[in-house]
Amino acid sequence: xxxxxxxxxxxxxxxxxxxxGPRGIGRYVIGLLSGLRQIxxxxxxxxxxxxxxxxxxxxxxxxxxxxxEPAVIRDLSxxxxxxxATQLMLHPIPLDPVPRIITDSGLxxxxxxxxxxxxxxxxxxxxxxxxxxxxxxxxxxxxxLDALLAISDFAADTAAEELHFPRDRIxxxxxxxxxxxxxxxxxPWPRLQGVLRADRRRIVVTVTGExxxxxxxxxxxxxxxxxxxLRRSHRLVVIGDSDEVGTADVDFTGPVTDEQLVAIYxxxxxxxxxxxxxxxxxxxxEAAACGCAVITSxxxxxxxxxxxxxAQFDPxxxxxxxxxxxxxxxxxxxxxxxxxAAQRALTRWTWTNVGRAVVSSLEELDPRRVRQLRxxxxxxxxxxxxxDSVIGRANTSRVHELAKQSPLAEITLxxxxxxxDHSTNDRATNAGPQRFPVRALGRFVPRSQFDEVITLD
Numbered sequence: 001x002x003x004x005x006x007x008x009x010x011x012x013x014x015x016x017x018x019x020x021g022p023r024g025i026g027r028y029v030i031g032l033l034s035g036l037r038q039i040x041x042x043x044x045x046x047x048x049x050x051x052x053x054x055x056x057x058x059x060x061x062x063x064x065x066x067x068x069e070p071a072v073i074r075d076l077s078x079x080x081x082x083x084x085a086t087q088l089m090l091h092p093i094p095l096d097p098v099p100r101i102i103t104d105s106g107l108x109x110x111x112x113x114x115x116x117x118x119x120x121x122x123x124x125x126x127x128x129x130x131x132x133x134x135x136x137x138x139x140x141x142x143x144x145l146d147a148l149l150a151i152s153d154f155a156a157d158t159a160a161e162e163l164h165f166p167r168d169r170i171x172x173x174x175x176x177x178x179x180x181x182x183x184x185x186x187x188p189w190p191r192l193q194g195v196l197r198a199d200r201r202r203i204v205v206t207v208t209g210e211x212x213x214x215x216x217x218x219x220x221x222x223x224x225x226x227x228x229x230l231r232r233s234h235r236l237v238v239i240g241d242s243d244e245v246g247t248a249d250v251d252f253t254g255p256v257t258d259e260q261l262v263a264i265y266x267x268x269x270x271x272x273x274x275x276x277x278x279x280x281x282x283x284x285x286e287a288a289a290c291g292c293a294v295i296t297s298x299x300x301x302x303x304x305x306x307x308x309x310x311a312q313f314d315p316x317x318x319x320x321x322x323x324x325x326x327x328x329x330x331x332x333x334x335x336x337x338x339x340x341a342a343q344r345a346l347t348r349w350t351w352t353n354v355g356r357a358v359v360s361s362l363e364e365l366d367p368r369r370v371r372q373l374r375x376x377x378x379x380x381x382x383x384x385x386x387x388d389s390v391i392g393r394a395n396t397s398r399v400h401e402l403a404k405q406s407p408l409a410e411i412t413l414x415x416x417x418x419x420x421d422h423s424t425n426d427r428a429t430n431a432g433p434q435r436f437p438v439r440a441l442g443r444f445v446p447r448s449q450f451d452e453v454i455t456l457d
Contacts, residue, residue: 034351069448089112097111107373121213146368176352181286203268204269205270207239270292307345
């Protein structure tokens with residue numbers, strides 16, 4: 001039996017990632033942290049910037065927030081502590097989904113497994129050499145971890161296959177929905193001015209976009225085959241970017257705010273999720289939370305969301321998609337079944353349940369290999385000129401003196417030789433510190449890995 005969980009150290013930096021952001025993975029991390037707080041788990045969220053700290057403070061009140069730095073990790077490196085990586089599956093993958101100070105501490109590491117769609121569809125997502133390299137790096141890093149926490153059984157199964165990761169070290173923790181997604185308490189129409197046409201026709205909504213796996217084209221084709229009476233009374237609203245132009249009964253909204261998205265779900269008569277590959281299918285759950293009937297494709301993780309075969313259709317069959325949409329709009333008994341399935345899903349997929357699943361998973365798992373917890377050494381970055389000039393030689397002497405005074409400290413030089421023709425990598429002495437160009441600080445040399453930054457000159 002593994003140690004009881006003493007500290008769960010969660011990477012909160014994802015909430016401000018340029019591609020994760022406030023939606024998608026960023027939203028998942030906020031929900032996860034809120035669920036862990038609700039069950040009083042020993043959770044600590046790490047941030048690196050004031051923007052991240054501010055967003056996390058607003059999103060999850062009373063959350064234990066600490067800045068990512070060596071001193072914090074030293075304090076938390078005790079038996080029963082785990083680090084939970086939340087950025088592993090972002091694309092492009094960050095340079096430090098598992099920071100160096102975490103690796104050096106010997107802490108066991110788990111990662112949230114959202115999906116392996118890029119690995120499963122190389123013809124779509126690995127066309128460029130850089131993309132292939134990203135996928136390879138992510139796979140190699142994943143195989144060094146102790147556990148993966150998948151958001152669906154489908155994500156768990158495909159991650160084991162694509163990443164060559166032991167299936168018995170992948171657990172399913174699920175997902176939840178933000179409380180802002182809720183049934184309307186007033187008329188949602190005023191919040192949709194400028195988003196939908198002002199004729200108040202009923203709408204069928206889908207959150208798709210240009211990605212081929214979202215299956216927008218087949219859905220639009222299916223819509224075009226519906227009886228004319230339905231297409232006169234309803235409009236298909238596609239939320240997301242697309243090169244296609246809306247017709248009389250199909251609208252492409254482009255990006256919308258969260259408040260507008262909630263209002264659209266509340267106003268819609270039906271939500272359709274026709275994707276051919278999803279790690280979970282959060283839009284289906286969000287629509288259900290707003291009181292909307294929902295139907296989904298019968299592949300990947302989507303059948304897990306509603307767990308109702310009558311709410312599913314074959315996403316590769318245009319006729320099947322059209323039949324599912326039509327039945328959901330005109331068959332009142334079938335609609336009641338769909339709404340009941342949506343309500344059941346909301347009781348299963350909650351952030352509280354996710355928090356419980358995370359804690360129980362980590363308490364049941366031991367690290368994959370024997371680990372020795374270590375105190376991360378005191379780390380100092382020294383910036384300045386280090387060449388054969390008078391200033392450069394003086395700075396080198398000062399670094400030697402610093403090393404003598406603090407023999408256990410680890411020193412990194414951040415070299416600024418911009419005032420002369422010497423290469424950044426020229427060494428005036430045989431000194432041993434790591435060396436990087438000064439412009440690397442905050443880019444591929446994170447400020448968070450140092451206890452102290454000393455500027456010479």
